[in-house]
Each structure stands twice: as structure tokens, then as C-alpha cells.
Amino acid sequence: MITIRRQTFAMTGFNEQVALMPNRKTPEAEISRRLKSFYESVQEEQIPDKFLDLLEQLDAAEEASSRKSQGVRENNHD
Amino acid sequence: MTDAPQSVEFSFKREMLATLPSLRAFGVSLCGNRSNADDLVQDTLMKAWAKKESFTPGTNMKAWLFTILRNEFYSQMRKRGREVQDVDGVFSGQLATHPEQYGSMDMQDFKVALDKLPSDQREAIVLVGASGFSYEEAAEISGCAVGTIKSRVSRARVALQELLEVSGHSDYGPDASSAVATSKAFTA
Numbered sequence: 001m002i003t004i005r006r007q008t009f010a011m012t013g014f015n016e017q018v019a020l021m022p023n024r025k026t027p028e029a030e031i032s033r034r035l036k037s038f039y040e041s042v043q044e045e046q047i048p049d050k051f052l053d054l055l056e057q058l059d060a061a062e063e064a065s066s067r068k069s070q071g072v073r074e075n076n077h078d
Numbered sequence: 079m080t081d082a083p084q085s086v087e088f089s090f091k092r093e094m095l096a097t098l099p100s101l102r103a104f105g106v107s108l109c110g111n112r113s114n115a116d117d118l119v120q121d122t123l124m125k126a127w128a129k130k131e132s133f134t135p136g137t138n139m140k141a142w143l144f145t146i147l148r149n150e151f152y153s154q155m156r157k158r159g160r161e162v163q164d165v166d167g168v169f170s171g172q173l174a175t176h177p178e179q180y181g182s183m184d185m186q187d188f189k190v191a192l193d194k195l196p197s198d199q200r201e202a203i204v205l206v207g208a209s210g211f212s213y214e215e216a217a218e219i220s221g222c223a224v225g226t227i228k229s230r231v232s233r234a235r236v237a238l239q240e241l242l243e244v245s246g247h248s249d250y251g252p253d254a255s256s257a258v259a260t261s262k263a264f265t266a
Contacts, residue, residue, distance in 0.1 A: 027239045032207055034188040034242075039208035041181050042103035048116055051098060051123060055091055058127045 090130060093139040094123065100209060101143050107204040108151050110193045118154070122147040141211065145219045148201065155197075191241035195234055202230035203238070 105115035126146050133142055192200060205216040217224045
């Protein structure tokens with residue numbers, strides 16, 4: 001464990017070392033933490049259904065038009 | 079056996095779906111609110127679908143979609159006749175008077191501060207600090223030099239620290255007492 005810590009510290013600069021320390025707040029680490037937590041909270045929100053519907057519609061519309069232009073291809077069954 | 083076009087098609091849609099949460103978070107970061115962001119994401123998906131032939135399979139779909147969303151954002155801003163470069167943050171400051179009630183107070187404060195940044199700085203710090211892009215990728219998405227992205231990110235950091243009054247030693251928030259305890263433990 002001690003060896004791993006030493007290696008980690010050897011590879012990073014002073015600022016990164018400070019940022020790695022838990023609960024030790026540098027202004028940089030504090031801003032990073034708050035930015036990430038804001039972004040992640042939006043990411044975790046449920047994706048609005050309208051996006052999923054839209055992709056399905058685009059997909060379906062395209063499939064229909066490509067069938068028209070190319071003629072019906074043999075459809076494979078899953 | 080599935081034929082080739084169909085499997086390419088499938089993975090295109092699947093990759094788009096996988097990128098949606100992050101793409102939407104980037105949209106909310108740029109627009110400042112979810113309603114405009116969702117419209118922007120919807121426009122982005124339609125644009126992306128229409129030009130999907132220009133996407134090279136196996137390359138970075140996330141960066142490709144982010145670029146489309148970012149360009150769409152600025153093009154819509156221009157159409158609305160708003161300033162693209164909000165250097166003093168005056169515009170976004172005014173627009174940020176009604177923060178959405180999402181997340182903790184801490185998060186809402188952060189969002190208000192983020193919205194006050196000029197859009198080029200906000201974009202840069204979000205791409206590098208939250209979306210997981212390298213400086214090089216962020217520069218490509220934003221259509222500028224790597225050095226420009228670096229300086230925007232560092233200006234954004236300074237501005238956020240000032241707006242949020244985050245200082246290294248004395249942060250008078252709910253965490254102040256635990257921060258003191260921690261620093262004592264470190265010096266002991």
C-alpha cells in the first residue's frame with residue numbers, strides 16, 4: 001500500500017497531490033467537485049421520452065423510405 | 079445473419095442513445111435551463127440524423143454530437159440576435175435571475191455562478207472539467223486552438239472561484255468546521 005501511494009505521488013505534481021487528499025479543499029478541487037456534481041446530477045435525470053420517440057420516428061421514416069427506393073428486401077428474423 | 083447496413087444503423091442509434099444523458103447535460107450547461115436545452119438537443123438529434131453519412135463509424139460519436147449541439151447553440155443565438163460573446167457576463171447574469179429548483183442549495187449556487195460566465199468560458203470548463211474531453215478534443219469541438227481552450231478554462235476557474243467565494247483556507251459554509259478539523263488533523 002505504501003509503495004502504491006509513493007508511486008502515485010511521484011507521478012503527480014504538487015497541486016494534484018493536494019487535490020488527491022480527501023477533505024482537503026483547494027479552490028481548484030472545490031470548483032471541480034461542484035462542476036462535476038452539477039453535471040452528473042443532470043446526466044442522471046431521466047431522458048425525456050420525446051427524444052426516444054424522435055429517434056424511433058427517424059428510424060422508422062428512414063426504413064420506410066429506403067424500402068420504397070430499394071424495393072422490399074428480404075427481412076431477416078431475429 | 080444480419081446484413082451490414084442494418085448493423086451500422088443499429089449501432090448509430092444505440093451510440094446516440096448512450097450519449098444522450100451527457101449531451102443533454104452539456105445542453106443544460108450552455109442554455110442555462112432545461113426547456114431550451116431539450117429543444118436544442120432535439121434539434122441536434124435531427125441534424126445529426128440528417129447528416130449521419132458524414133459520421134465515420136468507429137470515431138468519437140460523443141465528440142461529433144457535442145460539436146453539432148455546440149454549433150447549433152451558437153447559430154440559434156445568432157438568429158435570435160443575441161450577442162454571441164457575452165464578455166462581461168451581463169446577459170447571462172440577467173437571464174439567470176430565475177434559477178431552476180433542482181438539486182441542493184450548494185448546487186443551485188453553483189449553477190447560478192456557471193450561468194454568469196461568458197458562454198465560451200462556460201463551454202470550455204464544462205467540456206474539459208465535466209464532459210470528460212481532453213483539451214485537444216475540446217478545442218476541436220469549439221473550433222479553436224488548444225491554447226485558447228486552456229486559457230478559457232483557467233479564466234472560468236478564476237471567475238467561478240470569485241463568484242462562489244471559494245478560497246483555500248476559510249470557507250464559511252456548512253463544511254467550515256469539518257474543514258478546520260481536517261486541516262488540524264493534517265498539521266498534527
